[in-house]
Amino acid sequence: MYLLIVLGVGVPGLMAAFVIGRRSKRNPIGAFTVLRGSRGWMLLGGLCVVTAVALLSFYSVVGGWILRYFVESFTGAYFADPSTHFAAIDYGLAAFGYQLLVLGITALIVMAGVRRGIETATKVMMPGIALLLVGLALWATQQPNASAGYEFFLSFDGAYLTNNFLSVLGAAAGQALFTLSIGSGTMITYASYIDDDRSLPFDASAIAGLNLSIGILGGLVLFPLLFSFAGGPTSGGPGALFVGIAGAFANLPAGELVGAVFFLVVLLAAITSLISMLEIPVAFLVDEFDIERRTATVALFGVITVTGAFNAFSADVFTLFADQLVDLLLTLGLTGFMFYVAWVLGPDGVEEFTNGAGVVARTLALPWRYAIGTVFPTFLLFTFYADSLLLLGYEPSATVLIALALVTAGAFVALIHWSERGVQPTNAETAD
Numbered sequence: 001m002y003l004l005i006v007l008g009v010g011v012p013g014l015m016a017a018f019v020i021g022r023r024s025k026r027n028p029i030g031a032f033t034v035l036r037g038s039r040g041w042m043l044l045g046g047l048c049v050v051t052a053v054a055l056l057s058f059y060s061v062v063g064g065w066i067l068r069y070f071v072e073s074f075t076g077a078y079f080a081d082p083s084t085h086f087a088a089i090d091y092g093l094a095a096f097g098y099q100l101l102v103l104g105i106t107a108l109i110v111m112a113g114v115r116r117g118i119e120t121a122t123k124v125m126m127p128g129i130a131l132l133l134v135g136l137a138l139w140a141t142q143q144p145n146a147s148a149g150y151e152f153f154l155s156f157d158g159a160y161l162t163n164n165f166l167s168v169l170g171a172a173a174g175q176a177l178f179t180l181s182i183g184s185g186t187m188i189t190y191a192s193y194i195d196d197d198r199s200l201p202f203d204a205s206a207i208a209g210l211n212l213s214i215g216i217l218g219g220l221v222l223f224p225l226l227f228s229f230a231g232g233p234t235s236g237g238p239g240a241l242f243v244g245i246a247g248a249f250a251n252l253p254a255g256e257l258v259g260a261v262f263f264l265v266v267l268l269a270a271i272t273s274l275i276s277m278l279e280i281p282v283a284f285l286v287d288e289f290d291i292e293r294r295t296a297t298v299a300l301f302g303v304i305t306v307t308g309a310f311n312a313f314s315a316d317v318f319t320l321f322a323d324q325l326v327d328l329l330l331t332l333g334l335t336g337f338m339f340y341v342a343w344v345l346g347p348d349g350v351e352e353f354t355n356g357a358g359v360v361a362r363t364l365a366l367p368w369r370y371a372i373g374t375v376f377p378t379f380l381l382f383t384f385y386a387d388s389l390l391l392l393g394y395e396p397s398a399t400v401l402i403a404l405a406l407v408t409a410g411a412f413v414a415l416i417h418w419s420e421r422g423v424q425p426t427n428a429e430t431a432d
Contacts, residue, residue, distance in 0.1 A: 021191025342373025
């Protein structure tokens with residue numbers, strides 16, 4: 001389900017975000033104002049900023065856990081009893097302290113700017129992640145129960161999917177949007193720096209392909225180790241990483257070194273994600289209020305220190321943010337992006353899509369526009385209602401969810417057409 005959503009919905013969604021960002025040369029809030037001259041769409045940009053803060057609030061806690069385990073790998077502090085150790089350090093003052101350290105590293109990189117900070121850091125970190133993962137994956141093939149791990153990871157369980165379709169669908173959709181960084185405005189912000197002669201379809205496809213490759217490669221490391229040294233799969237999430245894998249390193253002759261390398265990989269990946277999240281509200285403050293980047297970064301560091309503290313000290317708040325709230329916000333955000341490009345930008349969006357694109361991509365421009373204006377946002381609304389109702393304790397039928405999604409999608413399109421009557425497109429350069 002995850003693979004299908006990344007390729008079938010994620011790539012078209014990435015292209016919609018790219019179109020908004022490159023055509024406007026602005027952050028998510030400024031983009032909607034510049035492109036159409038209408039402040040009503042600023043609400044969607046505001047949703048992006050809220051989503052970014054929510055993401056940072058819980059994911060910085062995860063980054064803190066990873067940093068702590070990287071440091072503790074050198075001493076084997078979690079080797080004796082990984083489950084008890086993680087339960088003792090997952091929330092509280094120490095978790096908050098490590099969260100601040102990770103946020104501080106992220107803020108310093110973002111403070112340096114897009115080219116000197118973000119681009120330079122990711123040029124070093126991303127190849128490093130790939131190389132370390134390849135090394136770990138090759139090493140994992142030699143472990144005693146690696147074949148069982150591969151079978152569990154790569155085999156398809158149709159019966160489980162049938163019996164748990166809605167929960168699997170919601171989890172897969174949320175994970176797809178999260179890993180591709182769409183729905184929060186990250187890709188709108190980054191696309192504002194893309195040159196006009198770049199092919200947006202190629203870039204979107206490359207990002208999705210690399211994202212999937214890294215994710216699959218990570219699985220080829222994780223599951224052989226879980227089956228070889230932790231007795232099989234755990235509860236997933238933090239349990240798999242900080243209990244199952246941590247337990248695996250305790251059984252290895254060079255466990256301290258292997259553990260340090262593994263958590264270094266995960267730490268680098270976490271920081272690159274946090275950088276992209278923080279850049280959204282920073283770009284908003286810099287672009288819209290002409291605030292110095294350093295000042296904007298420090299201010300947001302203070303805000304996220306407060307919001308993040310609730311996640312660092314409370315497991316219930318963390319679970320609410322990580323498992324429900326962020327997925328719903330990302331789904332709403334991407335739905336809005338698609339409707340905006342298809343029905344507000346319309347031909348202008350198609351034009352931006354084709355700029356720099358090859359012959360094949362250009363032939364797909366019109367089908368892409370109408371797909372992101374109908375099929376894909378309806379699917380996202382289906383998952384949104386499914387997740388929302390499951391969160392409230394209801395398990396609705398597929399028929400009810402389809403009806404809700406279709407009615408909402410139709411109402412959105414009708415509202416857009418009504419609100420856009422008489423509004424003329426605003427050229428981004430003229431607005432400058």
